[in-house]
Amino acid sequence: MGFPTIFSCRRSLLKLFLLQFIAFQTVNARPSPIIRFPGDDTPRTDKEVALHYLNKFYGCPQDRCNLMVLKDTLKKMQKFFSLQETGEIDSKTVEIMKKPRCGVPDVANYNFFHRKPKWQNKDVTYRILGYTPDLDEEVINDAFFRAFKVWSDVTPLTFTRIMDGEADIMINFGRNEHGDGYPFDGKDGLLAHAFAPGPGIGGDSHFDDDEQWTLGEGQVVKAKFGNADGEFCKFPFLFMGTEYNSCTPQGRDDGFLWCSTTYNFDEDGKYGFCPHELLFTLGGNAEGAPCKFPFNFQGEKYDGCTTQGRDDGYRWCATTEDYDRDKTYGFCPETAMSTVGGNADGSPCVFPFTFLGDTYESCTTSGRSDGKMWCATTKSYDDDRKWGFCPDQGYSLFLVAAHEFGHALGLEHSQDPGALMAPVYTFTKDFRLSNDDIKGIQELYGVPTDKPLPPTQGPVTPMDICNEPVIFDAVELLGQTNDGLAVDIVDTNTVISTLRAAYPVTIIWKSATSRCICKILKSQLDWLFSLSYNIFHLAVALAGSVHQLK
Numbered sequence: 001m002g003f004p005t006i007f008s009c010r011r012s013l014l015k016l017f018l019l020q021f022i023a024f025q026t027v028n029a030r031p032s033p034i035i036r037f038p039g040d041d042t043p044r045t046d047k048e049v050a051l052h053y054l055n056k057f058y059g060c061p062q063d064r065c066n067l068m069v070l071k072d073t074l075k076k077m078q079k080f081f082s083l084q085e086t087g088e089i090d091s092k093t094v095e096i097m098k099k100p101r102c103g104v105p106d107v108a109n110y111n112f113f114h115r116k117p118k119w120q121n122k123d124v125t126y127r128i129l130g131y132t133p134d135l136d137e138e139v140i141n142d143a144f145f146r147a148f149k150v151w152s153d154v155t156p157l158t159f160t161r162i163m164d165g166e167a168d169i170m171i172n173f174g175r176n177e178h179g180d181g182y183p184f185d186g187k188d189g190l191l192a193h194a195f196a197p198g199p200g201i202g203g204d205s206h207f208d209d210d211e212q213w214t215l216g217e218g219q220v221v222k223a224k225f226g227n228a229d230g231e232f233c234k235f236p237f238l239f240m241g242t243e244y245n246s247c248t249p250q251g252r253d254d255g256f257l258w259c260s261t262t263y264n265f266d267e268d269g270k271y272g273f274c275p276h277e278l279l280f281t282l283g284g285n286a287e288g289a290p291c292k293f294p295f296n297f298q299g300e301k302y303d304g305c306t307t308q309g310r311d312d313g314y315r316w317c318a319t320t321e322d323y324d325r326d327k328t329y330g331f332c333p334e335t336a337m338s339t340v341g342g343n344a345d346g347s348p349c350v351f352p353f354t355f356l357g358d359t360y361e362s363c364t365t366s367g368r369s370d371g372k373m374w375c376a377t378t379k380s381y382d383d384d385r386k387w388g389f390c391p392d393q394g395y396s397l398f399l400v401a402a403h404e405f406g407h408a409l410g411l412e413h414s415q416d417p418g419a420l421m422a423p424v425y426t427f428t429k430d431f432r433l434s435n436d437d438i439k440g441i442q443e444l445y446g447v448p449t450d451k452p453l454p455p456t457q458g459p460v461t462p463m464d465i466c467n468e469p470v471i472f473d474a475v476e477l478l479g480q481t482n483d484g485l486a487v488d489i490v491d492t493n494t495v496i497s498t499l500r501a502a503y504p505v506t507i508i509w510k511s512a513t514s515r516c517i518c519k520i521l522k523s524q525l526d527w528l529f530s531l532s533y534n535i536f537h538l539a540v541a542l543a544g545s546v547h548q549l550k
């Protein structure tokens with residue numbers, strides 16, 4: 001009993017998947033024209049990208065960034081990233097410019113760091129003014145706590161969180177222009193920025209809430225209610241023999257999304273509901289009461305969360321049927337299909353939707369030249385032009401905060417691509433502070449006096465690489481090095497510090513394109529190392545190969 005239904009249910013599910021897959025394929029088969037999405041003003045031509053970047057991070061004057069000034073500034077930027085100093089807008093340069101990064105400029109004496117500012121007290125205070133709806137408050141508090149600990153572990157500094165009043169480091173999330181004259185820019189691009197130590201805005205750290213904040217590996221979902229309230233969803237989890245990688249409405253007819261908090265739901269039966277505005281709200285003044293739809297606001301009726309009446313773009317709802325009368329409200333939590341960036345303020349995707357006359361059953365890259373996945377947030381993009389990006393791995397709030405707090409303590413950007421203080425975002429699973437960062441912060445504050453040094457610090461050891469998964473996201477052939485070896489450039493999203501692990505050993509490596517196995521001796525590696533950023537990528541490739549060959 002029961003089995004036939006489960007089976008037929010699964011079969012029809014499979015059929016549905018196949019149909020969607022086919023629909024997706026046919027839609028993708030015909031290239032759709034690249035369009036400009038409303039609310040998406042990211043620069044698109046290489047020249048636009050370069051001018052914008054050099055103005056923001058290298059002080060190239062907006063109205064006079066041309067001819068020799070442009071060439072010189074480009075060279076300065078290329079030098080910072082150890083690129084060939086061509087003074088031209090070449091593809092390698094633009095590639096770096098397009099990476100997500102910190103909003104603090106790379107050149108000293110420009111806007112942010114005039115002297116070598118630092119805190120005079122050893123006990124620095126911080127206060128969290130606002131939260132992103134992307135993550136649970138506890139997860140956010142913990143990410144900031146751990147980010148401060150990165151620095152207190154290697155200095156005499158201590159960090160104390162205060163709940164009100166003026167702290168040294170005031171932390172907040174914001175979107176676009178958020179009150180300090182240094183606007184954010186929607187999804188990707190700028191992730192966050194922080195001000196050097198000093199009174200007032202000094203030390204303050206701001207995070208772009210058009211980013212999807214995670215711990216670097218996709219949505220972090222805390223389950224509510226059910227029988228595992230407060231535990232985290234376990235992705236993937238097994239339900240009736242199928243693995244689920246996100247919250248699902250399967251097995252329920254009320255439309256609420258749920259997840260299992262252990263891998264095997266069929267065996268353990270532990271579950272909770274995924275955030276939804278009909279379950280609870282955040283902040284506001286209703287103590288987490290769920291939204292009440294429809295509700296009245298300024299004489300209008302609302303059937304869903306809205307950003308009306310707010311200029312910060314956060315979605316809210318009334319928790320009674322009449323806001324005008326009761327004035328109780330809360331902010332809507334991010335749901336499993338909440339969008340990021342775009343112009344829909346985080347509203348969920350609506351499937352199917354139509355775009356340029358075609359029907360889409362899932363997120364798509366159609367219409368975009370940057371390959372980013374997006375969806376419409378109403379049934380018809382063509383009619384309503386409302387859209388957002390689909391959730392992805394997101395950015396690690398812990399890593400970005402640790403970097404920003406480095407600025408808040410007085411550090412500038414590092415040219416060492418393996419340093420936490422390098423301007424470009426790199427996800428690393430098992431983070432350790434690099435020697436470059438430690439040297440920098442100890443120059444300002446000295447070494448810890450009354451606390452023991454942490455057992456692990458500095459670069460990872462060769463043994464560690466073999467234990468860590470190394471993921472490459474792009475491979476290309478550069479050409480030949482002087483000693484005749486084919487060199488693969490591997491652009492990687494892994495921890496940069498792994499490359500150092502390749503340093504002290506004889507490396508056997510496998511070329512991803514030629515499939516040959518070569519051997520590079522330590523002496524050669526030392527020589528390669530001293531060259532440039534490109535070679536640095538090679539070294540990461542080498543470090544990865546140790547793992548692959550194991």
Ligand SMILES: [Zn+2]
Binds near residue numbers: 103104403407413422
């Ligand atoms: Zn920075």
Ligand SMILES: [Zn+2]
Binds near residue numbers: 178180182193206
């Ligand atoms: Zn700011």
